[in-house]
Amino acid sequence: MTSAVEIAAYCDQLLGVERFSDYCPNGLQVEGMRPIRRLVTGVTASERLIAAAVEAEADALLVHHGFFWKGEAAPLTGVKGRRIRALMRADISLLAYHLPLDAHPEVGNNRQLGLRLGLLDAAPSGGNDDLLWTGLLPRPMQGALFAEQVGRALGREPLHIAAVDAPVHRVAWCTGAAQGAIERAAALGVDCYLSGEIAEQTVHLARELGIDYLAAGHHATERYGVQALGAELAAAFEIEHRFIEIDNPV
Incomplete structure (x- = not known):
């Protein structure tokens, strides 16, 4: 059984997160309780991506753009509250890697x-x-x-x-x-x-x-780093991986 903490530790080491001064925390942002058998990746932890991950019965969601950005209001209300509530209700872990995944x-x-x-x-x-x-x-x-x-x-x-x-x-x-x-x-x-x-x-x-x-x-x-990292994790931990595209014209 693979935990979200184990996957985060692997990613943290692989990407060298300690070398980066970033605009958000890199790593495990929302911790679910169940073991990771099915991983979904996507670019941004939007409501649509979270809903798609729930439908795909994901145990963990790995994104490039997660939560808790510098200058962002801290309370878990409004959009951010809905997003995190959806993850926690489904017991889905969220991992996010920003600059370390760019580099x-x-x-x-x-x-x-x-x-x-x-x-x-x-x-x-x-x-x-x-x-x-x-x-x-x-x-x-x-x-x-x-x-x-x-x-x-x-x-x-x-x-x-x-x-x-x-x-x-x-x-x-x-x-x-x-x-x-x-x-x-x-x-x-x-x-x-x-x-x-x-x-x-x-x-x-x-x-x-x-x-x-x-x-x-x-x-x-920025669609391709999470896909490559997801494939790396799938091979390393023998778990399922699926990238979900949420269209964004910007």
Whole structure:
């Protein structure tokens, strides 16, 4: 029998959570009492995902976006109260890993996104645990064609800010809401920077820095780490694993 505490300890060690100063607690956030035989993974611990996990008869739910964020009101009322009440009524444990899951060199969001986009020599730009990654396209291509490739890979058409009329070869990326790293990316000499979201100033920065920018979706770029980690846990603990997609256009 495998407990939620054992799974959390395994994940904590694998992802090196102690190295990260994060915006939320990483690890076991809601502890259920029953052993873990069936694990569901998803991006965000929303009511819809929790309801789907209950329907799937999950014993544990593993997500990238959990609860208890810095600056968030502490009382378990309103939306947060309903979410946690649903988990506890169903006796489902909740595990959440944020920055450690972005950064991991194998099961992390950035690594997994790079694999799906077919990027070569993918690596964190500043060494271990750096959230900004770089890699190469197998061959240079126009930015519009790369945007189409990203759309096919993710099933979501990215917003493409075409800053220069030149082929894209070297790419930098960081999943989620990392549009603010565009200046760091440009300083690395890449042709294109890809993240999940976009801000008004991102458009001007891309044009003035001379770098294409792709906003490929916060949710769309962060679907793959939890799936890879879930598969790792399924193999390590001989449990069932199922990823549940809750559509999110952002």
